[in-house]
Amino acid sequence: xxxxxxxxxxxxxxxxxxxxxxxxxxxxxxxxxxxxxxxxxxxxxxxxxxxxxxxxxxxxxxxxxxxxxxxxxxxxxxxxxxxxxxxxxxxxxxxxxxxxxxxxxxxxxxxxxxxxxxxxxxxxxxxxxxxxxxxxxxxxxxxxxxxxxxxxxxxxxxxxxxxxxxxxxxxxxxxxxxxxxxxxxxxxxxxxxxxxxxxxxxxxxxxxxxxxxxxxxxxxxxxxxxxxxxxxxxxxxxxxxxxxxxxxxxxxxxxxxxxxxxxxxxxxxxxxxxxxxxxxxxxxxxxxxxxxxxxxxxxxxxxxxxxxxxxxxxxxxxxxxxxxxxxxxxxxxxxxxxxxxxxxxxxxxxxxxxxxxxxxxxxxxxxxxxxxxxxxxxxxxxxxxxxxxxxxxxxxxxxxxxxxxxxxxxxxxxxxxxxxxxxxxxxxxxxxxxxxxxxxxxxxxxxxxxxxxxxxxxxxxxxxxxxxxxxxxxxxxxxxxxxxxxxxxxxxxxxxxxxxxxxxxxxxxxxxxxxxxxxxxxxxxxxxxxxxxxxxxxxxx
Amino acid sequence: xxxxxxxxxxxxxxxxxxxxxxxxxxxxxxxxxxxxxxxxxxxxxxxxxxxxxxxxxxxxxxxxxxxxxxxxxxxxxxxxxxxxxxxxxxxxxxxxxxxxxxx
Numbered sequence: 001x002x003x004x005x006x007x008x009x010x011x012x013x014x015x016x017x018x019x020x021x022x023x024x025x026x027x028x029x030x031x032x033x034x035x036x037x038x039x040x041x042x043x044x045x046x047x048x049x050x051x052x053x054x055x056x057x058x059x060x061x062x063x064x065x066x067x068x069x070x071x072x073x074x075x076x077x078x079x080x081x082x083x084x085x086x087x088x089x090x091x092x093x094x095x096x097x098x099x100x101x102x103x104x105x106x107x108x109x110x111x112x113x114x115x116x117x118x119x120x121x122x123x124x125x126x127x128x129x130x131x132x133x134x135x136x137x138x139x140x141x142x143x144x145x146x147x148x149x150x151x152x153x154x155x156x157x158x159x160x161x162x163x164x165x166x167x168x169x170x171x172x173x174x175x176x177x178x179x180x181x182x183x184x185x186x187x188x189x190x191x192x193x194x195x196x197x198x199x200x201x202x203x204x205x206x207x208x209x210x211x212x213x214x215x216x217x218x219x220x221x222x223x224x225x226x227x228x229x230x231x232x233x234x235x236x237x238x239x240x241x242x243x244x245x246x247x248x249x250x251x252x253x254x255x256x257x258x259x260x261x262x263x264x265x266x267x268x269x270x271x272x273x274x275x276x277x278x279x280x281x282x283x284x285x286x287x288x289x290x291x292x293x294x295x296x297x298x299x300x301x302x303x304x305x306x307x308x309x310x311x312x313x314x315x316x317x318x319x320x321x322x323x324x325x326x327x328x329x330x331x332x333x334x335x336x337x338x339x340x341x342x343x344x345x346x347x348x349x350x351x352x353x354x355x356x357x358x359x360x361x362x363x364x365x366x367x368x369x370x371x372x373x374x375x376x377x378x379x380x381x382x383x384x385x386x387x388x389x390x391x392x393x394x395x396x397x398x399x400x401x402x403x404x405x406x407x408x409x410x411x412x413x414x415x416x417x418x419x420x421x422x423x424x425x426x427x428x429x430x431x432x433x434x435x436x437x438x439x440x441x442x443x444x445x446x447x448x449x450x451x452x453x454x455x456x457x458x459x460x461x462x463x464x465x466x467x468x469x470x471x472x473x474x475x476x477x478x479x480x481x482x483x484x485x486x487x488x489x490x491x492x493x494x495x496x497x498x499x500x501x502x503x504x505x506x507x508x509x510x511x512x513x514x515x516x517x518x519x520x521x522x523x524x525x526x527x528x529x530x531x532x533x534x535x536x537x538x539x540x541x
Numbered sequence: 542x543x544x545x546x547x548x549x550x551x552x553x554x555x556x557x558x559x560x561x562x563x564x565x566x567x568x569x570x571x572x573x574x575x576x577x578x579x580x581x582x583x584x585x586x587x588x589x590x591x592x593x594x595x596x597x598x599x600x601x602x603x604x605x606x607x608x609x610x611x612x613x614x615x616x617x618x619x620x621x622x623x624x625x626x627x628x629x630x631x632x633x634x635x636x637x638x639x640x641x642x643x644x
Contacts, residue, residue, distance in 0.1 A: 041564040052557060101607055122567045124574045
């Protein structure tokens with residue numbers, strides 16, 4: 001397919017230029033004005049048989065419209081010797097003499113501009129355009145004729161990772177990241193341009209890119225990620241050392257370093273609310289909305305925090321948290337009803353550790369004391385409005401008094417990849433234990449009920465809800481499970497393994513350098529510590 | 542028989558009027574864009590692309606014509622459109638007509 005048209009088109013262009021095509025295109029193919037649309041609605045039909053359907057052609061040499069299916073345009077071309085016509089359904093140019101559609105670069109450019117202008121007038125965002133190789137890419141393809149076909153049974157993208165001494169926590173996170181479809185696409189399409197100009201060898205993002213290259217090289221022997229480990233150690237000192245670390249901590253630290261390095265040598269850390277548009281932010285950053293409603297004046301104070309994961313409490317309601325609460329509960333009881341004391345007790349209880357983002361710490365009025373047995377249970381509890389009792393009064397900015405209030409957490413912005421962290425490890429003063437209760441999780445997850453737009457608010461925010469749900473696509477919050485990190489053993493001596501999904505329905509278990517096939521059933525009945533979900537809208541087949 | 546003919550003519554007229562309104566308001570283009578998006582999302586476009594490749598390979602690159610492809614791919618394409626996509630488009634058209642009739 002060449003973009004030089006044909007000899008007949010060339011002579012037509014020489015005689016009339018591109019004007020005839022341009023006029024026809026702007027009135028019948030990509031209309032940018034209401035007047036043009038009226039003309040199109042009225043005049044778009046075959047002059048011979050009055051057919052108004054698809055594939056009506058407009059002659060480029062005279063004012064004649066003929067349909068293709070009944071050969072009326074062909075007859076016209078033959079009798080009048082007007083070889084060239086435009087298909088009004090698609091804007092493609094047909095040459096009767098050549099008997100086929102011909103493509104000309106100049107006309108293609110005109111068509112593209114028109115389409116863009118027309119789409120703009122109708123408020124349509126035309127982001128999708130099929131990829132066309134440029135000259136450089138064509139050269140590259142020609143010089144490298146070897147092609148690797150990815151078949152159904154192919155194991156491309158799978159590779160074991162050597163354990164460098166209790167580094168199974170890191171290996172599981174690396175496996176999960178390398179099997180994150182959108183992250184894989186980013187790195188394999190070479191989209192990372194290193195900003196660490198001062199010391200490019202220290203760039204974790206580049207090293208991540210190299211990891212993807214290794215995984216997709218087709219090499220079957222396990223890979224030794226020593227450089228990656230070293231880079232994470234030097235950038236996240238608290239993780240250095242050969243002891244077993246927490247996989248979740250490693251994930252957050254790794255994302256933070258990647259996020260910083262995306263911005264270059266002086267990258268700002270995650271905790272600064274700077275708006276970064278790096279790939280990590282694009283993929284992992286969600287928005288957690290916290291609404292505190294004053295019981296007195298119904299004023300709602302809203303904050304939205306960026307988050308990379310959702311940490312969910314397990315175990316029964318208020319009792320599951322730190323021993324400090326148990327110690328502090330005496331204070332709570334004595335402070336109830338005493339207006340002079342609320343703020344003295346307040347900080348110890350309402351001090352939310354932002355790292356864990358759990359609403360269940362310290363609120364004594366948690367209605368249910370049930371233990372969640374499913375991810376949905378956890379999420380329901382996470383987004384349930386919590387009544388902040390008498391002991392945890394917050395100063396309302398509207399009525400300027402300390403009042404009891406209700407607090408609710410919901411997801412304002414759903415990230416492309418949602419990571420759920422089941423808080424199985426209890427680190428209270430004096431004791432560490434692991435909650436090994438089985439928590440079921442689904443293969444497909446719909447986050448719509450936990451979104452801010454679904455918030456059931458008795459305080460009259462109905463306008464906002466209606467507007468938000470009208471603009472939000474109903475399928476925008478559906479997720480698919482693609483990686484599960486499991487911890488087996490006790491808190492003192494444990495081992496991390498993970499399941500990852502490569503092709504659709506094809507699960508694999510990764511245990512350091514050993515990769516074995518697994519079934520979805522196996523995955524879903526595993527304990528589950530870190531659950532990785534990917535938005536469905538971006539991934540198919 | 543005459544009734545059936547009359548019905549057919551009326552249907553055709555109705556279809557023409559609706560189409561005209563759709564084009565004039567630009568709704569037709571918006572619907573096309575929606576349909577395009579949905580068909581890409583559900584993998585229909587990729588499926589058809591694969592089918593086209595097969596047809597080209599079987600007929601041979603030198604002998605294939607657009608008419609061949611259109612004739613073979615049209616019924617396949619129509620059959621492969623998922624029901625939920627059809628439902629959604631129909632709903633949109635209904636909504637549009639309701640708006641138009643109330644104007």
